Amino acid sequence: MQTATPRQPESVAPPKPIPLAPSIDLPERRRYRLKNALLGQPLHTDQLVHERLGKPTALAVFASDNLSSVAYGTEEIITHLVPYIGLAAFAMVMPITIALLVVLGFLILSYRQTIKAYPSAGGAYIVTRDNFGLLPAQVAGVALLTDYVLTVAVSVAAGTAALTSAASALTPYAVLIAVAFIVIIAFGNLRGVKESGRIFAVPTYFFIATMVALLVVGFSRMFFGHLPVQSIHKPGMIPAGHGGNGFLMGATLFVVLRAFASGGAAVTGVEAISNGVPAFRRPEWKNARSTLVVMGSTLGAMFFGLSWLDAHLHVNAYAKGTPTVISQIGKVVFGSGPLGHVLYFALQAGTTLILVLAANTSFADFPRLASFHAGDNFMPKQLTKRGHRLVFSNGILALSAASIFLVVITQAKVDRLIPLYAIGVFTSFTLSQAGMARHHIKEKEEGWRRGLFINATGAVLSLVVDVIIAITKFKPAGAILGAWVIIVLVPIMVYALTRLNKQYEAEAAELEGDAKAAAEAPILRRHVVLVLVDGLDRSTARAMQYARTLTPDDLRAVHVAYDADHAEKLAEEWRRLGLARFPLELVDCPDRRITRGVLEVVAEALDGQTEVTVLIPRREYRRFWHRLLHDRTADSIASAVSQLPHANVTFVPYHLGTEHQPEVHA
Amino acid sequence: MTPLAKLRKRREEPEPQVDDWTEMCRDTVPVADVEWRSRARVAGRVRSLRVQPWAGVPTLEGTLVDDTGGISVVFLGRRHVPGIRPGTKMVIEGMVGDHAGRLAILNPDYRLLAVHD
Numbered sequence: 001m002q003t004a005t006p007r008q009p010e011s012v013a014p015p016k017p018i019p020l021a022p023s024i025d026l027p028e029r030r031r032y033r034l035k036n037a038l039l040g041q042p043l044h045t046d047q048l049v050h051e052r053l054g055k056p057t058a059l060a061v062f063a064s065d066n067l068s069s070v071a072y073g074t075e076e077i078i079t080h081l082v083p084y085i086g087l088a089a090f091a092m093v094m095p096i097t098i099a100l101l102v103v104l105g106f107l108i109l110s111y112r113q114t115i116k117a118y119p120s121a122g123g124a125y126i127v128t129r130d131n132f133g134l135l136p137a138q139v140a141g142v143a144l145l146t147d148y149v150l151t152v153a154v155s156v157a158a159g160t161a162a163l164t165s166a167a168s169a170l171t172p173y174a175v176l177i178a179v180a181f182i183v184i185i186a187f188g189n190l191r192g193v194k195e196s197g198r199i200f201a202v203p204t205y206f207f208i209a210t211m212v213a214l215l216v217v218g219f220s221r222m223f224f225g226h227l228p229v230q231s232i233h234k235p236g237m238i239p240a241g242h243g244g245n246g247f248l249m250g251a252t253l254f255v256v257l258r259a260f261a262s263g264g265a266a267v268t269g270v271e272a273i274s275n276g277v278p279a280f281r282r283p284e285w286k287n288a289r290s291t292l293v294v295m296g297s298t299l300g301a302m303f304f305g306l307s308w309l310d311a312h313l314h315v316n317a318y319a320k321g322t323p324t325v326i327s328q329i330g331k332v333v334f335g336s337g338p339l340g341h342v343l344y345f346a347l348q349a350g351t352t353l354i355l356v357l358a359a360n361t362s363f364a365d366f367p368r369l370a371s372f373h374a375g376d377n378f379m380p381k382q383l384t385k386r387g388h389r390l391v392f393s394n395g396i397l398a399l400s401a402a403s404i405f406l407v408v409i410t411q412a413k414v415d416r417l418i419p420l421y422a423i424g425v426f427t428s429f430t431l432s433q434a435g436m437a438r439h440h441i442k443e444k445e446e447g448w449r450r451g452l453f454i455n456a457t458g459a460v461l462s463l464v465v466d467v468i469i470a471i472t473k474f475k476p477a478g479a480i481l482g483a484w485v486i487i488v489l490v491p492i493m494v495y496a497l498t499r500l501n502k503q504y505e506a507e508a509a510e511l512e513g514d515a516k517a518a519a520e521a522p523i524l525r526r527h528v529v530l531v532l533v534d535g536l537d538r539s540t541a542r543a544m545q546y547a548r549t550l551t552p553d554d555l556r557a558v559h560v561a562y563d564a565d566h567a568e569k570l571a572e573e574w575r576r577l578g579l580a581r582f583p584l585e586l587v588d589c590p591d592r593r594i595t596r597g598v599l600e601v602v603a604e605a606l607d608g609q610t611e612v613t614v615l616i617p618r619r620e621y622r623r624f625w626h627r628l629l630h631d632r633t634a635d636s637i638a639s640a641v642s643q644l645p646h647a648n649v650t651f652v653p654y655h656l657g658t659e660h661q662p663e664v665h666a
Numbered sequence: 667m668t669p670l671a672k673l674r675k676r677r678e679e680p681e682p683q684v685d686d687w688t689e690m691c692r693d694t695v696p697v698a699d700v701e702w703r704s705r706a707r708v709a710g711r712v713r714s715l716r717v718q719p720w721a722g723v724p725t726l727e728g729t730l731v732d733d734t735g736g737i738s739v740v741f742l743g744r745r746h747v748p749g750i751r752p753g754t755k756m757v758i759e760g761m762v763g764d765h766a767g768r769l770a771i772l773n774p775d776y777r778l779l780a781v782h783d
Contacts, residue, residue: 556716561752568751575745577719583727584717588752601714 035388039191043390052281055291060204062276063295065151066269067207068358070302071351072158073100073266074310075325076418079238079317080259085252086240087232090311096260097307101300103461104267108296110433110458112289113451114274117439119285123275124432125372131435131442134376135498140431141373142493146486147268147424148366152359152403154265154421156181157412158324159355165323166348174322178412179404181356186400189363192389203353208298210350213343215305218333222312230332232316240316258472262418264465266303268425270296271432272361275368309333321413326351359403367395377504378497410481419473419482424490426466433459524646526610527552532598532617532637533559533584535566536573539654543617546652548581550613554605557584560597594633595640602647611646614638618651687779690757698734700762700769707759708737708771715752718745726750727765730758737762738770747776755779 028036036042053061077096081089118127124144129137160178164171221227232240273292280287306326315328323331330347334340367383371392374383380394387393410416436455440448475482529552531543540557547555557574561567567586574584589597598614605612618634638649687709694709710732718725726741728750739758741747750756760774 564751564753571715571717571746574717574719581719583719586715586717586752588711588713590753 038187039388042388043192045386045390053279054281055287055294057201058273058276058280058287058291059295060201061279062272062291062361063269063298064200064204064354064357065155065272065361066267066295066299067204067302068155068158068351068354069266069268070211070299070306071162071324071326071355072154072414072418073263073303074307075317076262076265076415077259077307078310078315078325079415080262081255082232082238082240082316084241084255087314089240090314092256092259093307093311096256096263097304099260100263100267101304103264103465104270104296104300106454106458106461107267107270107429108292109454110429110436111270111274111292113440113455114432114436115277115285115288115292117436117443118274119277119288123369123372124271124428124435125369127432127435127439128428129376131438132431134378134501135494136431137376138373138378138494138497139490140428141369141378142490142497143424143427143431143486144271145366145369145373145424146489146493147421147428148362148369149399149402149406150417150421150424151268151362152182152185152399153406153410154414154417155355155358155362156185156403157407157410157414157417159352159359160412161322161324161414162327162348162351162355165327166345168322171320171322174412175408178407181359182400182404182407185356185360185363186396189360189391189396190387190389190393192391200357203350203357206346207350207354208302210343210347211302211306214330214333214347215302215309217343218309218329219305221333222309227313227332229312229314230316230328232314234316236318236320237316238319254472257468261422261465261469261472264422264426264469265418267299268422269358269361271425271429272365275365321415324351362403363396363399366399367392370395370398373497376501377508378501380500381504416479416481419476419479420485423466423469423473423483423486426462426469427490429462430459430466433462524609524611526554527613528554528605528610529556529613529615530601530605531555531557531615533557533570535570536577539617539619539652542654543615543652544582547615552613555582557582558598558601559584559586560589560594560601561586562589562592562594562597595637598637599640599644602641602644606644606646611648612644613648613650614641615650615652618653620653620655622655622657687755690777690779694757696734697730697732697737700737702762702764702769704762705760706762706771707757708732709757710736710755712739712750712752712754712756715750720745730756738765738768739774739776740765740770740772742773749778750776754781 074093074097077093078089081092085092114127118130125137125141128140156178157174159181160174163177164174170177218227270292273288273295277284277288280291306329309329310325313329313332315325315332317325327344327348330344334343334347370379370383373379374381382394383392383398385392385394406417406420433455437452437459440452440455445451470483470487473483474487475484527550529547529550531540531547533540533543544557559567559570571584571586585601587597587601602612602614614637616634616638634651638651641647642649691709694707697708697710700706700708708730710730713729713731713736715728716726724743724745726744726747728739729736730739731737756776756778758771758774758776760771762769763772764770765772
C-alpha cells in the first residue's frame, strides 16, 4: 500500500484524524424553540426519578384532594336539606355527617387491605383488571377518569368560590378565574411540577392549620362563650322550606338520602394514596397505610367539626354559591376584630390553595390512569407517550380540555357540578373493593377472612352509596345535568374503548402474523422507477437527480397529458435535454383524471415480478398558507398508488424559499 | 343559397370526423387478433408516447390501443413524428415483430385522423 502510492510533496501533510462532532448541527424548528421557551429544556429520560416521600410530605402530596372536600362537603348537605325541611336541616346535618364518616372509615379500612396486597400500584384499574379482567377494569377506569375531570372542575369551582367569598368584586369573573386556574395548573404540569413535597406541604398544612384554628376558636366560643345563631333568611340565601309537623317519611327520606349523596363528595380522594404507594419511603406499604389512616382521621375530624359548628350556627348556603358556608362560619367564629379578619382571610386563602392543589392531584392521576388504559390498547396510544418534560402531556391536555368544558357549561357553580360528582368514584370504589374481596378468596393469605370481611363490606357500602347517588341525583329538579350524564356516558365510553381495543388488536394481529416468514421472503426481480413530471422545473430536476442514484432496471419519467399543448411543450423541452438519459412517457388522459392515469401506468408496470417506485417531486412550503395556494394532487396520487401491491411512493422534497441548488447536470 | 338552406345543408352533412374514422378503419383488424410475424393493419388511439432525449438512440415509441388490446408502435431513427401526440387516433400497417418483449410494429405506414379544432 505504502509503496504503491506516489510520493507526496513534503509540504502536504496527511489530514489529521479528527473526532466526531459532538452533535449534529441542525437548526431547530421555530415551534420547538417556542416549546423550549415555554416549558423549559427537554428532560432526559434518565431524569425520570421516583422521589421517595416521607410520611408528612406524602400526606401533603396525596391528601389535598381528600382534605379539600371539607370545603364543600357540609355546604352540599345543607343546600339539599334547607329548601325542603327548613330549620330541621340543622338537626340532620350531624347524622348525615356521621353516616358519611362511617363510609369513610370502611373505605380506609378497605384501602389498607389494597395497599398491602398491591404495593406497586393499587389503583382501581389495576385491582379490577387483576381480579375481574379487562372489561370491568374499563368500567372502573372510565368511571374514575370522568371523576378526575370532575375533581378538577369541582375543586377549581370551589376554589374560585372561596376566592370570591373573600373578594366579592371578583364574583362576575368566576368562570374566567376558574378557567385561568385550570390553565395555570395544566401549564405547571406540562412543565412537570414534580410531586415535590415543599410545593404541596405549604398549602396543605396551612389549610389544616387554619381549619384547626377555626375549630378550636369555634368550639371554645361555643362552649365557654357565645356564638350567635345565624338567620337562615338573609337575602340571596336559598329559600327555607317547612319541615311540617314531624317527618313525612317517604319524601323526607329521599331528601335526606339526597343530602347524604351530595355530601358523599366529601369522602372522595381516599384512593389517592393507594395509587402512589411506590412513592413512599421503605417499608412502603406500612408507611402508606399509616398515612392513609392519618389522612382519613384528619378529614373525619375536620368534617365532623365543621358540620357540628354549622349545626349549631345554622349557617345557610347562598343560592349563588358564594359566600360559601365555610367562609360564613369563619366570619362568625373569628369575629370582626383585626385578628379575626386576619384569621378569616387566612382561612379563605388556605381553602383556595388546597382546592387548587386538589385539582392538581387529578393532573397527576388522570394522565397516569389514561396511560394504563392506552397501554392495554383501550385508549389512543398517544396517551402512553411521555412528552417534552417526561409527563404524559397528551393526558394533561385532554384533562384540561374536558374540565374547562365542564367549568364553562356549568358557569363554575359547585352545586351544578356536584350531581355529576362522586358517582364515578364510588363505582370504582365498588369495583376495586369487590376485586379485593375476590383477591382474598383466591389468595387465601394469612388473615384473609378478616380482609374479605372488610373489603366485602367496603364494596357493599360503596355500592349502596353509589346507588343512592345514582337515584337521588339522577336529575336534580331545575337542573339539566345530573348523575344520568355519567350513567349514560360511562357505558358509551366503555363501548367506544372496547371498539378501539378491537381495532388495535386486529391491527396488531395482522402486522405480527407471520412476520418472520414475510421478512425472509425473496425479493422481486425487477425494479422500475417512475418519476412523475408535470413540467420541467427545479423540483422535477431534483427528483430526476435522485432517481438516477437508484439505478433501477427501468427508469422513466411519466407525464399524464391532461392538456395536449402543455404535453407537447414538455415533450419538446425533454427532447432538448442533453444528458438526462431517460425517456419521458406521455400518457393520454382524455378525462383529465391525473390520479387514474398514473394508476394505469403503474398497474401496467406491475407484473408480479416487479417493484415499482413512483417518485413524486413535492414542493415543501415554508408557511402553511403557501400550501393553501396549491392543491394536494401529489398526496392524492400517493395514497391511490400505494394501495397497489408492490407499488411504492417516495416523495422527493423541494423546499421553496431556501437556497437550494439541485445539481441537474451531475 | 339562402343562409337557411346553407344551415340545412350543413345539418344534413354527417359528422365528418366520425365518417372519416369509419372510412379509415375499413379493413383493419382488432389488436387482439394481430399475429406475430404477419402483416397487420390496426386502428386505435395513442395511449402513451415515449420521448427520448437527444443523448439516446433516436426512437419514438408509443402504444396504440383499441378496445381489444394494445400494441407497441416504434419509429426507429426518429425522435418526433409530426401529428402523433398522446390521444391521436391513427391507423397503422406493417409487419408485426417484437420490441422489448411485446408485439410491435416497427416503422409502420401510418395515417392520422385529422383533428378539427
